[in-house]
Amino acid sequence: MNNHLYRKIAFFPILTVLFMANNSCEPLATSFREVEDAIIYTKEQKILPPQPDSTLKVMTWNIRFGIGRQPWFGDACGDNTVFRKDEVIPGLEKIVARINQVRPDILFLQECDVKSNRTAYIDELQYILDHTYFNYAAYVSEWKSEFIPSDGLARMDMGLVILSPWPLTDAKRINLAPRGDQAGIVNYFYLHSCIVTANVKIPGFKEIPLLNIHASAFATDDTKKKHFEEFKAEMDKLDAEGKYFVSGGDLNELPPGSDSTDYCYEDMCPGESFHQPGDDPMHKDGSNYTPETEWLRPIYDAYVCAFPLPEYQQNQPAYFTHTTRPDHSWDRTLDYLFTNHRWRKGSAITHQDFLTESDHAPVSAEFVLVKE
Amino acid sequence: MIRKLIVSISLLCFAGILHAQEEPLLKKWSYNTAYLMPERKWESGILQPFRYGINRKLEVYTHVPMLPFIPEAGVKVAWGNKNTFVLASEHSLSVPTPFLNIVSRKGIGGLISPEYDFAFILSVYNGLLVTKPIAPKVLFSAKAGLAFAIRAEKPDPQSTIDLPVFYPRMAHYYEGTSIRFGTAVKGSLGEKWFYEEGVQAFIITRPENNFFFENTGTLMWAAGKSFRIRGGYILAYGKYPYVTPKWQLWPTLDFVFGSR
Numbered sequence: 001m002n003n004h005l006y007r008k009i010a011f012f013p014i015l016t017v018l019f020m021a022n023n024s025c026e027p028l029a030t031s032f033r034e035v036e037d038a039i040i041y042t043k044e045q046k047i048l049p050p051q052p053d054s055t056l057k058v059m060t061w062n063i064r065f066g067i068g069r070q071p072w073f074g075d076a077c078g079d080n081t082v083f084r085k086d087e088v089i090p091g092l093e094k095i096v097a098r099i100n101q102v103r104p105d106i107l108f109l110q111e112c113d114v115k116s117n118r119t120a121y122i123d124e125l126q127y128i129l130d131h132t133y134f135n136y137a138a139y140v141s142e143w144k145s146e147f148i149p150s151d152g153l154a155r156m157d158m159g160l161v162i163l164s165p166w167p168l169t170d171a172k173r174i175n176l177a178p179r180g181d182q183a184g185i186v187n188y189f190y191l192h193s194c195i196v197t198a199n200v201k202i203p204g205f206k207e208i209p210l211l212n213i214h215a216s217a218f219a220t221d222d223t224k225k226k227h228f229e230e231f232k233a234e235m236d237k238l239d240a241e242g243k244y245f246v247s248g249g250d251l252n253e254l255p256p257g258s259d260s261t262d263y264c265y266e267d268m269c270p271g272e273s274f275h276q277p278g279d280d281p282m283h284k285d286g287s288n289y290t291p292e293t294e295w296l297r298p299i300y301d302a303y304v305c306a307f308p309l310p311e312y313q314q315n316q317p318a319y320f321t322h323t324t325r326p327d328h329s330w331d332r333t334l335d336y337l338f339t340n341h342r343w344r345k346g347s348a349i350t351h352q353d354f355l356t357e358s359d360h361a362p363v364s365a366e367f368v369l370v371k372e
Numbered sequence: 373m374i375r376k377l378i379v380s381i382s383l384l385c386f387a388g389i390l391h392a393q394e395e396p397l398l399k400k401w402s403y404n405t406a407y408l409m410p411e412r413k414w415e416s417g418i419l420q421p422f423r424y425g426i427n428r429k430l431e432v433y434t435h436v437p438m439l440p441f442i443p444e445a446g447v448k449v450a451w452g453n454k455n456t457f458v459l460a461s462e463h464s465l466s467v468p469t470p471f472l473n474i475v476s477r478k479g480i481g482g483l484i485s486p487e488y489d490f491a492f493i494l495s496v497y498n499g500l501l502v503t504k505p506i507a508p509k510v511l512f513s514a515k516a517g518l519a520f521a522i523r524a525e526k527p528d529p530q531s532t533i534d535l536p537v538f539y540p541r542m543a544h545y546y547e548g549t550s551i552r553f554g555t556a557v558k559g560s561l562g563e564k565w566f567y568e569e570g571v572q573a574f575i576i577t578r579p580e581n582n583f584f585f586e587n588t589g590t591l592m593w594a595a596g597k598s599f600r601i602r603g604g605y606i607l608a609y610g611k612y613p614y615v616t617p618k619w620q621l622w623p624t625l626d627f628v629f630g631s632r
Contacts, residue, residue, distance in 0.1 A: 073478065073486075080485070081485035081487065082487065082530050082531075115614045149482070150479060150481070151478055151479060151482040152476065152477075152482045152483065152486060152488075153485075154484075
């Protein structure tokens with residue numbers, strides 16, 4: 001073999017590398033297209049789906065990646081980033097027990113981890129699917145990175161889910177506006193809010209489009225307002241097509257007319273200071289809703305909330321669904337269900353007794369089915 | 373497919389046996405071969421270790437930029453020639469504890485979750501190197517070695533840095549012994565240009581996350597008599613804690629300088 005041949009064959013690995021780079025390697029953080037297909041999970045041994053007679057019970061729940069009320073550095077003044085398997089599995093067991101207790105027909109989840117470092121690389125969606133009566137799930141990532149070099153987060157895949165005993169079709173991920181108040185490199189590794197959509201067909205009834213959203217929690221500019229406009233635009237599209245939809249999720253926003261709109265003190269961690277002269281920032285990120293009080297009004301005006309606004313305004317604490325403080329009860333409403341059709345009267349429940357499973361209480365209601 | 377690819381790249385690096393005029397190549401790039409730095413000569417890079425030739429039998433090395441974070445000292449010992457084979461051994465000690473505690477932090481740069489504290493770890497590596505000129509201006513090298521750790525306390529298995537390149541080199545800090553072997557071919561493409569193509573495998577003696585493979589390709593430009601620029605890639609395959617084995621491609625860049 002001569003030197004010339006060595007030089008020639010040196011190109012082989014280069015071609016191999018180019019092939020691998022094109023086909024098998026992932027970037028450090030995932031960027032998303034405007035619309036892309038969701039990932040469909042299915043249960044191996046299917047369970048016979050129920051046959052509803054007139055209503056469909058729908059529930060939305062931000063499950064806080066199965067860590068319950070444990071202090072996490074990102075949202076509860078905690079120091080911990082990473083949780084062990086023996087800390088996450090009991091959290092998932094509790095969530096699954098509650099799901100099986102309420103038994104919604106359709107379940108919207110937010111903050112479900114799939115093989116993330118912080119939750120011991122457990123595929124939480126597969127766990128929930130395997131331990132409940134659901135047969136199908138549509139999953140979209142909202143925060144996906146091979147390695148986040150900050151706070152020990154490392155590998156992250158957190159997303160939104162729609163679970164159903166019936167097949168889900170046309171499942172999509174709809175990207176929402178990126179945060180406008182973040183530097184480019186931070187935004188590159190940060191979560192990208194989105195909506196997961198899918199259609200479900202129950203025998204004897206019209207097909208129902210489903211929309212599950214997780215809006216930005218910490219944006220301090222008008223990013224969240226854009227998310228609500230984009231969410232409403234999706235609902236408007238379906239409404240214009242004459243379809244009856246169910247939408248909901250964690251909107252990270254208070255209902256219009258809320259008495260308390262600034263939670264900086266409630267959410268303040270030791271060593272932090274807000275509202276004092278010289279404080280910068282003056283408000284804690286994601287805790288001051290005062291400039292945003294009317295941002296959900298257009299959705300309320302156009303569609304039917306499981307909890308109508310007058311009901312909420314009469315007794316607000318009864319509808320609270322969230323708190324950041326591990327040892328406190330719910331102190332604000334962030335989770336919603338909407339439709340352009342009807343909810344069965346009196347069917348809506350804020351499950352405030354589910355105090356230890358997550359930092360959000362689930363909300364359920366019965367959607368009135370439309371016969372074919 | 374993956375196995376075929378690994379075998380193909382390995383075969384490439386084993387190919388052919390011919391004689392050589394390797395002198396200019398060795399002057400510029402003896403790193404990663406069984407040849408030592410000449411007596412009283414030194415060279416260093418940002419990633420490549422600082423190397424200094426004590427005498428014809430002994431070379432010392434350490435990673436200078438990383439020294440405050442990973443104190444390390446190593447020696448390369450020449451064992452002479454056997455036919456046309458050049459033999460050497462490498463022995464090094466390093467203490468990665470300061471580095472692990474520095475990157476276990478809040479905020480940017482936190483590669484490991486801040487709740488972990490690392491106790492004393494001493495990493496020990498012993499390896500053998502053999503080099504043979506196989507063509508004019510072409511050297512073939514093979515190496516094999518063992519890395520193990522002496523620990524004051526076993527680190528939490530969730531405190532690993534689950535990244536290609538990092539993970540396989542740090543795996544033995546946590547559990548098992550790391551068995552490493554690889555081959556490389558390097559040669560010159562003229563007076564100022566050099567190349568290296570190599571493969572390396574890591575087998576960790578434990579039941580999970582225990583196999584890693586790397587293919588590296590590097591081009592080096594001798595910009596001056598004592599300054600060289602190296603760039604290339606590492607194509608890494610491995611079984612990481614998140615189960616799905618995968619390929620990752622990383623770019624490499626280094627600046628090497630030293631005695632004329």
